[in-house]
Amino acid sequence: MNTKSLVAVLLAVFGLVLISNSLFIIKETERAVMLRFGEVVRPDIEPGLHVKIPFVNSVRVFDGRVLTVDARPERYLTLEKKAVVVDSFAKWKVSDVAKYYTATSGDENRAQALLAQRINNGLRNEVAVRTLHEVVSGQRDELMLSLTNSLNEVANAELGVEVVDVRVKQIDLPPAVSESVFLRMNAEREKEARELRSQGSELAEGIRASADREVTILKAGAYRDAELIRGDGDAEAASIYSTAFNQDSEFYSFTRSLRAYQDAFRSKGDIILVEPDSDFFKYLKNPGGAN
Template sequence: MSSRNMTLLIIVALLVWLGSNGLYVIKETERGVLLKFGEVVDPDLKPGLHWKIPFVNNVRKFDGRVLTVDSQPERFFTQEKKALIVDSYAKFRVSDTAKFYTATNGEVLRAMQLLSQRINDGLRNQVAIRTIQEVVSGERDQLMIDLQESLNDVARTELGIELVDVRVKRIDLPSDVSESVYRRMNAEREKEAREHRSQGQELAEGIRAAADREVTVIRANAYRDAEQIRGEGDAEATRVYAEAFNQDPEFYAFTRSLKAYQEAFSGEGNILLVQPDSDFFRYLKSPQGAE
């Protein structure tokens, strides 16, 4: 191989080495800073292809997307000095690459640890000024809003990150007090249930008494009306009988005698002792009932 070819190969190899070590790419999902002997000289590298001087410049890349830091559940005390276990998480992204690199050395895990500590401190302060009722339901949304507002400035100035959102996932009572709280809640619910049952029983007794009274009144009115109708019917029957019998008194006397004979001799072996000249045998002596 001639010296010319050797020189050409060396030049090509040098160009390849310079290209591989001098060119770099910043993706759309990345943020980066350009360093010169460890000092930040360009804090905001734009996405695309860039050039750096090997051995002089260095590039640190960070994830530019929204990241999540999931804090460990911590015990906080409310305004009444009651302990609560609060589990939370936060969404953040790098906003100031130079400050982020200076504060965390470009390590996302380090940034998450620092942010988690500040979130816990903020939650401790926010829970301490509220009651259990306010933390659990009454002002839970406001707590997260206040926490995000108070932490956002700190996160920007100290860590170079923007706090997108802070959320409380779960709020529990500590295991050492939850049992007593549950027992007290059960006792309160049982007391409330007994009160409701007694009120229901009292109302039911009132309804039964009113229904019984109404039934008695209805029966009395019905009996009165029935007796009145029965009396009117008996009176009408008596009037009809009287008019019928007045038309033929002799026939009426005859039918009454037949009925008396039927009732007197309805049984077997009956014995009847009467005077021979008794009116009982009036129509047996003569069909006309003559004396």
């Protein structure tokens, strides 16, 4: 390769390097600033293809999408001086690229740390003027809206970012307070359970007594009815016996004696001591029954 060819190759390479350092592309999801020896000369470069002076200008590109900063849970005091632990997060994006670069040197982690600090300060101020009930449920949405507006003003003025939204993930009581609250709630539930058991026992005793009384009344009524029926049956049986006896008293006495003999001599081991001339043997001596 001769000298002219080598020079041509070197010039071509230099030209490619010069062109590659002169052109840059900014995407739709990015924000960028152009610097000249560290000084901002173009604060907000639009998306597209752009040209810069090689080795003089430099471009810093930042994420232009909505980002999330997850603040560390912090302990705050309410208006009644009750401690709560609030875990929150915020949505933010770069609004003023030049100010953002000046305040954070373009470091996203530094921006999130500064923003998290301001979120904690804002939450502390908002929680301090509200009661525990208002923080937890009553004015929670109002608290978030107020915090977003105030934080957006500060963040935009100091960091060049826009706070889109601030939300609370959870609100807890400190461990010591949670334990005491749990014990108090447990004691209240046990007291309520004892009252309910006492009321249940009282109702059960009343129901049991009523059932026992009803059973006694039913048994007494049934016994009365049974005795009346039994009495009527006995009276009717006596009447039938009397009628039959009056029709043939001798035959009635004979059948009664036979039944008595059958019952008396049912077992061979039975011994009966009676006088021979007793009326018991009247029909054995004389089947006619005459004395």
